[in-house]
Amino acid sequence: MDNVGTARVKEAEAHSDMPMPVVLLTGFGAFPGAPSNPSAGIIRLLAGAPTARLARLGIRLERHVLPVVFAAAPQRLAILIESLRPSAVLHIGLAGRRRSLCVETRACNFVSQLHPDARRQTPVSRSITPGGVPARAARVPSQRLVHALRAAGARSQISIDAGSYVCNQTLYLTLGTETALAGFIHVPRPRGRRPPGMSKMPPPPTLAGMARAVEAALIVLATELRRNR
Numbered sequence: 001m002d003n004v005g006t007a008r009v010k011e012a013e014a015h016s017d018m019p020m021p022v023v024l025l026t027g028f029g030a031f032p033g034a035p036s037n038p039s040a041g042i043i044r045l046l047a048g049a050p051t052a053r054l055a056r057l058g059i060r061l062e063r064h065v066l067p068v069v070f071a072a073a074p075q076r077l078a079i080l081i082e083s084l085r086p087s088a089v090l091h092i093g094l095a096g097r098r099r100s101l102c103v104e105t106r107a108c109n110f111v112s113q114l115h116p117d118a119r120r121q122t123p124v125s126r127s128i129t130p131g132g133v134p135a136r137a138a139r140v141p142s143q144r145l146v147h148a149l150r151a152a153g154a155r156s157q158i159s160i161d162a163g164s165y166v167c168n169q170t171l172y173l174t175l176g177t178e179t180a181l182a183g184f185i186h187v188p189r190p191r192g193r194r195p196p197g198m199s200k201m202p203p204p205p206t207l208a209g210m211a212r213a214v215e216a217a218l219i220v221l222a223t224e225l226r227r228n229r
């Protein structure tokens, strides 16, 4: 967390006898086909004022970027969840061929062995957790998130397909923890970075626009946490 955010969290905690609930927000690094990942850019943009605004709503935002590596991402995730004990986890990742921000509603116990990760490795097994349940439902108010993303100016929709790559793996594993609220938003490539052939589609939001929308999603989660306290 940066200085402004840290100062605000300390100030808010000083006025209460309870530590503030932590919301863990993760993005992803580069991977084959995505030399720069907008989800990591969104994580950077949510430093400072947005973190301070969320602290005023009673949550401590922790922002981290996970590697797009089948073997390493679960380890990083486990360490973060173990050390931060977040009340809510929101992952964001790039879905380069989508046009809108997609609120994922489930993760499947499946990864494809066709697409190598950032270390050029593919998973050893097609099951994320051998013998695990076939699918897990996201634990976020999905429809309210879609409305909040739209109200913040970003096209958004529900998705039932988180893919079969590191994002789906990450969501599946997080949903296997006891974290009360856990979800995933896939973001499109920001305006100006679309691959050729997609130019007839309506323009996607800018990176800053997507960061504003993700902040709106975090406000929904903060409200939900407050309601459940």
Ligand code: PCA
Pocket: 028, 031, 037, 039, 068, 092, 093, 094, 095, 162, 163, 164, 165, 166, 167, 168
């Ligand atoms: N998108 C990939 C992995 C990391 C990311 O940002 C996915 O959808 O699985």
